[in-house]
Amino acid sequence: MKQHSAMKPTNFPLKTITVMAIILSVIGIMTTAFKARVSPGGNPESSKMKRDSLASVQAFMDVYKVLMSPRCMNCHPAGEAPLQGDDSHIHIMNVQRGKDGTGLYSAKCSNCHQPTNVPGEHTPPGNPKWQLPPGDMKMVFQGKTARQLAMQIMDYNQNGHKNKEQLLEHAHDTLVKAAWNMGEGRTPPPLTHEEFVAAWNKWIETGGYAPAE
C-alpha cells in the first residue's frame, strides 16, 4: 500500500493554512478502500473526484451541523443509551443499544418506535429501520469534533463499511431522512434535507476532507 505523507498528520508541513489542504490519512485509506471495492470492470471512483480541500471542508461544516443536531446525534450516542429530545438527554427507561443496535429484550427500539410516527406531541417517532448503530460499529457522533467525525465517516472500518458510493447513497437512507420528519414538537436539523444532501455530496465529491482541529 502506498504510504501517504498524511498518514502522520502531525508531520504535515503546511500548518499555517486554516484548512488542512491535505488528503487525510483516513481518506487515503478510504480511497484505497474505494478502489479495492470497485466491482469488476468498474472505474476507480477516485478518478472522478475533483479534489478541493477548502470547498470540501466548508461543505463538511454544514454536514457537521446536521449530524450534531439532536435529530441525528441522539441515535449516535457516546454511551450505550440513546439520547432523547432537543436537549439530548439520556433516553428514559434505561434503554440500551444491544448487540445489533436494535435494543435489548423487552426494550427493543421497534417495540415503541413504529414504522411511522405516532400522531401527537411526545409520542414515539417512527421509522421501519429505527435503531442505533450496532455494538461493534458504534459510529459515535456525540462529543466528536468536526475533524474526528469527518475522519470517522471516511473510515471504512468505522463507518459501517461504506464505500464512497454507499456513503453518497446513505444521505437518502430512510432512517437518515427520518431526521426531517421526526413528529410534532421536535426541532428539525438546521439544514433542509436537500441542503444536507448537497453539502454531503459536495464534501465527499471534493475529496472528503476533514477540517483541522
Place this chain on the structure above:
Amino acid sequence: MTPVSRRAFIRNTGGASIALWLGVSYDSYGGKTPDASLAKNFTPYILVESNGNITIYNTKPEMGQGTFQSIPALIAEEFEVSLDQVIIKQSNGEKELGNAQRAGGSSSIRNNYTDLRKIGASAREVFITAASTKWGVDVASCYAENGKVIHKQSNRKLAYADLLEEASKLELPKEPKLKDPKDFKILGKRIKRPDVALKTNGKAEFGIDAQVPGMLYASVERCPVIGGTLKSFDAGEALKIPGVEKVVETEKIMGRHHSVGVAVIANSYWTALQARKKLKIEWDTKGFETFNSVDFENRLRELAKEEGIIDKNTGAIETLNLPKENIVDAFYETPMAAHHTLEPMNCIAQVKGDQVEIWTSTQVPSSVTGNGANDLHKQIGFSPDNIKLHAKFIGGGLGRRLYIDFIIEAVNIAKQTDKPVKVIWSREDTTEFGPFRPMTFSQLKGGFSDDGKLVAFEHKVISPSYQESMRTDFDKTKVDKTMVEGIGEQAYEIPNIKTSFVRADFHIPVAAWRSVTSSTISFPHECFIDELAYKAKKDPMDFRMELLSKPSDTKRVLQKLREVSSWDKPLPKNKGRGVAQWEFFAGLCAQAVEVTYNEDRSIKVDKVYAVIDLGEVVSPDNVKNQVEGAIVMALGAAIKPGITFDKGVTMQHNFYDNPLIRINEVPEIEVHILAEGGKVKGVGEPGLPPFAPALANAIFAATGKRIRKMPFDIKSV
C-alpha cells in the same frame, strides 16, 4: 363500628339450598332495621351456604394495600376457616353494611382489628353451639377447625354447612371469646394473597375493565385553564366522525370546585378521543389565565412573614428571650404533586329513569351509595336508594379515588343518553386536572438554652388549605388541621412548642395524597431536627434520643432502627447516613438511608432501613410490600419534578414530563416490623413521610450540603 348484630339470619336462596348470613347489621338511616327487610336485603360479612360455600365480604376496597386478604383474614382467623376455603367478595356500598365502606387514612386494620375478629368469633361460637345442641353434648367439649365443629371426646365432626338449620335459630353472642394470639393460624403469618393470581393472568377486573352490554364510550374536553368556564362549543366537525353518537355538556364537582366539560360519546373510546380533538370550544378563563407557580410561590414566601393562626402553643415560647446565637432558623419548600394512579380515572354510568347504576374503581363505595350530605346522591339529584354500585379492583388509589368528581361527571353524561357510558380520562386528563397534593412551605425556628438543651421549637406552615378546597363550609378563621398534621404531635420532649398556619388563597383543587400533609411536612420538620443536631454538635440519632427520655413508641422505633441499620458503625468517607421518623394519624415509621456521594457529584441511594410500628400485624409480608412501595413513591416525590402551572394551565401532562421512579432507580430496602401489642397502627401510609427527610439528612452527612427544597436533584449535588 356498630356492634355485632345479635341475630343470625336465614334465607331460602331458592331450591333446597339455604344460606346463613352472619354479620353486622346496619341501617343506613341510623334507626333499627326490621329483621324482615334485612332478610331480604342484608349483605353479610359471612355467608354460609348448604352447598358448602363460605363467603366472606371485604368492605374495604382493594387498591393494592391488601385488604382483599387482610379484612377477610381477621374474620376467618376467628371463624376457624382457612382463606383457601372461603370465597372473598368485595362489598359494593350496600347500605346494610354501613357507611364505613371506605379505604383511606391507613385505617382498614387499625380501626377494625378487634371488631372484625369479634364477628368471626361470634359466628364460630354460633356453629359450635349449634353442633353441641345437635349432638346433645357440652359446648365446652366442642371446638371448631377448618370450617367444621369437632367433638373432642368422640371426634365427631360436622361442617358449618351441615349446621345451618340449628345455627339459624341462635343469636350471635355479643361478647365472643377471642382466640389467644399464640393459636393464630392466619394473622401474623405469611399467607399468599388471594388477589395475586388474578393479577398475573389479566383476570382481575379493574373499573376500567368493566363491560356492560350496549355500552358507549366518552372522552371529555375540560378547560385547560383550571377555574375556567364553558362559553360555547361547536361539535359540528366532531359529529361528522363515524361512530360519534352525541356531544354533551357535563358538570364535575369536587369540594367547592365546579367545572363544566364537553363530552364526546361514541361507539369506541378511540373514536371519542379522535372526535374530541375536533371540538371547537370557547372557554372563559378570565381571572385564571395569568396564574403561575413562580408568582404563587413568591406569594407563599411573602405570607411566611405573617403571624398565622396558632395551632398549638405549649410552654411560653414568647417569653424565652434566647440570645441570637442560640437560635437556628430555616425555610423549607415542597412541591405540588399528582397522584398518578396507574389506572386512569374512569367510570361507567347508566341512568334508567330514576335508577343509576355505576361500575368503577373507588376508595369510597359508601360515598357513592350513601345518604350523607356530600355523597353522590346530593350531587346528581337521585335518591341514594336508587344508586347501585359495582365496586371493582382499584388500579391505584393513593388518595385520588377518595373523591367522586369523576363519578359525578360520568353520571351527568349518562343522564343524556339511554345507554351505559364508560368515561375514560386520558393519562393527560388524569395528570392535568387534579386534585393535587398541595405544596407546603415551612418556617422553622429552634432555640437552645445556654447549657445546650433544645428548649424551643416553632413550625409555621404556609400553604393552600385542603379543607377549604374540599369543603363548602370551611371556616377560614380556623387552622386547617390537615395542613399542620402531625407537627404538634411528635414525641420529642421540647418544653416550648409553637405551631401555626398561614393559609394562602388558591383556586386549584388540592387533596389528600398518600400520607396527606405528612408527605410534605415531615421533610422540613425532620430535616430541621437534623439542623438542630448539627448546631448542638451531636449525632442526629443521639440528638433525637436525648429528646426522647420517656418511654414512647417513637423511642422504641428509633432504638430498633439504630440497631438494624448499624447506625453506630462508621461509613467510608464518601458515604453518608441519615435518619428521620414520623408519627401521625396513620401510624409510625422511622427510616435510615445510606447514600454514596460520587465523584461526578451525583448521589446514589444505596440502602433504606425502615422500622414500622404496628402494635398488631395481620400480614407481615404485605406490610413489607407496602413499606417498600411507600419508599419508592417517596423517592419519586423527593427527586422528580412536581406539578407546576403557567398561564393557568398545568405544565405536566404525562410520564414524559412528570416521571415516576423506574426499576433501575430503586435502592435496596430492608423493612422491620414492630408488633409488640398496644395501639394498632396503620400500614399503607406511614412508610412514606420519613423517607425524604432521611434522604436529605443522609445527603447532608455525605456532602455537607443542606437541602431545604423538594424536589431535589440527586444527579448533581
Place this chain on the structure above:
Amino acid sequence: MITLNVNQKSYKVDVDPNMPLLWVIRDVIGLTGTKYGCGVAQCGACVVHLDGEAVRSCVTKVSRAEGKKIVTIEGLSQHNDHPLQRAWQEIDVPQCGYCHSGQLMSAAVLLRENPNPTDKDIDAAMAGNICRCGTYLRIRKAIHLAAEMQRKGK
C-alpha cells in the same frame, strides 16, 4: 375487516386500521388484561407480544398486527403457570396489580432471550414498565426466581 390472531384464536374486526391495537384488544375483542396507562409508550401497561416481541399496543396501529401472532397476558400460559406467573404468585409481587400484565409480558421476553438475567439485564429489560405501587424489588426477585425455575425445569 382486519383479521387478527390473538392467543391462537382468529378474530375478524371491523375497525379503523389506525386504531391502536390496545383498544382493539380491550374494547373490540374484549380481552381486558392488557391495560391502558399512558397512551404514549411511557409506562408499559399495554405490552403484548407481537411475533414474540414486547410491543406497546397503545402506539401500535392495529394494521401493524395483521398477519402476526399476538399474545396477550391471557395467553401467556394456559393455566396461569408460566414460570414468571408462578414466581409472581410465590413472592406476592403485585399490590394494586394494574401494571403487572405489562410487567409479566416484558419479563417473558427477557427470560426467553436471557435465561439467566443479571440485575443489570433486568434493569435494561424492565425500566420501561412503571409500577406506581413501587413493587420493583419484588419484580426483580421474581424474575430471578422464575429464571431459576426455568433452569431447573420446574
